[in-house]
């Protein structure tokens with residue numbers, strides 16, 4: 001089983017924390033969609049005939065595409081990947097794009113498999129949205145969710161960000177409560193991180209924006225975990241919470257190490273032996289694809305890199321890390337565990353899982369277990 005990811009690198013405006021590849025000009029949108037359609041043909045053998053189980057439109061902002069553009073991409077996928085057993089087709093959307101007209105158009109794509117929306121809410125408070133330079137208001141976010149639900153998109157996820165300096169613990173609790181009251185079955189929630197060279201990085205350094213407070217971030221992560229647990233959401237991945245039957249299949253397949261093909265500028269692909277990433281430049285991407293070349297770099301993964309990727313991702317999941325997994329069998333992981341605080345993990349047979357306390361240190365624990373060549 002495998003997945004297909006399509007990166008749509010356009011946004012109406014740049015959020016100040018964002019370090020994804022995107023353009024705020026949509027001048028190349030039609031050319032880019034045509035190039036993606038052609039890349040689908042050029043890369044049709046990448047997945048080696050595996051059955052396609054999931055399709056995911058991410059970005060950027062895929063909801064900026066016209067419905068006919070989305071349709072042309074899907075039709076090309078179905079043409080060049082005839083072995084499809086589709087379990088999930090997700091499209092990321094920003095609240096300000098979800099007009100009634102857009103929602104009706106998206107509903108018309110159900111016949112091509114679209115069954116899930118991922119809405120970039122981030123917060124139900126305007127002060128946080130302004131701090132992050134989001135392109136929508138809190139009111140637009142809740143209205144878009146309700147209208148999409150009324151139109152029939154009950155399979156939905158939203159993104160929420162915590163640790164924003166403008167957000168009190170009380171407002172964070174209200175954000176989570178609002179998501180629950182809206183009946184959203186899946187929530188992805190991330191700490192605000194200040195990536196180098198983003199607007200926020202610059203503004204914080206020059207005193208134009210409030211800095212992030214680490215203690216607040218830790219506290220709000222704890223609030224998140226306990227409120228989700230009380231409301232019957234499984235924390236099936238560090239930043240992902242779902243009610244029964246609503247785990248994201250596409251992302252779960254990433255974490256379980258299944259193959260995926262990434263299409264579009266800056267998209268990544270993975271075939272278990274190597275990673276490939278397309279050039280992060282719209283114009284060069286289009287030019288190369290028009291010349292029938294996929295402009296990508298490839299990294300072949302050594303056994304230790306494969307093992308480390310498994311350690312890194314599996315420790316973040318509800319399924320944990322199986323010490324007897326093929327990728328780890330030749331290494332003595334139990335010995336490396338000696339250096340890890342025992343209150344951070346549970347060892348159930350051969351499966352290592354992080355405790356609530358350990359979840360705060362997942363990256364550090366993973367790096368303590370990393371294998372060196």
Ligand code: SF4
Nearest residue numbers: 011014015018059060
């Ligand atoms: S909408 Fe998403 S991709 Fe676009 S700038 Fe904001 S965070 Fe980045």
